[in-house]
Amino acid sequence: MIVRSLTELIDTDRETKGETWSSRRLLLKKDGMGFSLHDTLIHAGTTTEMHYKNHLESVYCIEGKGILKDLTNDKEYEIKADTMYALSGNEHHILIAEETMRMICVFNPPVVGPEKHGxxxxxxxxxxEE
Known part of the structure; x- marks a missing residue:
């Protein structure tokens, strides 16, 4: 059994930061669950462009609001607390955070830990093994 609290991950190697986001990685590949689980903050007033070509991702917004622009399918969605989206087709997308957004994210295959957008x-x- 694995039991962790978010507070024990802050400022450790399980927290990875980019210019517009902070990802606290509750489960990683080495935990052996077959997916990784992240508590991610997308900072207010930022725009983050992503295109996960190597991973499928599901995202559940639990705080804040913003706009998700699906560049692959030319669609736009309002994302707010209690909204989920899944990048089931590796969609190229942009997330615009109107407020700080707190997201619970699941990646398959699982991330190892230090990954940042290339x-x-x-x-x-x-x-x-890197």
Whole structure:
């Protein structure tokens, strides 16, 4: 059994930060669950472009609001607390945070831990042996 609190992850190697976001990684590949689980903040007033080519992601917004622009399918969605979206087709997208958004994210395959968005806007597919 694995039991963790969010507060014990802050400012450790399980917290990864980008210019517009902070991701606290509750479960990683090494935990052996077959997916990773993240508590992520998208900072208010920011725009984040992403294109997860190596991972499927599901996102559940529990706080804040913003706009999700699906660039693959030319659609736009309002995202607010109690809204879920799933990037089931590796969609290229932009997230515009009108307020700080707190998201619970699940990645498959699971991330290893230190991943950040690369030049291609995706997380690299790491094996954990890097």
């Amino acid at each position: 030049a291609d806007l995706a997380y690299p597919l790491l094996t954990g």
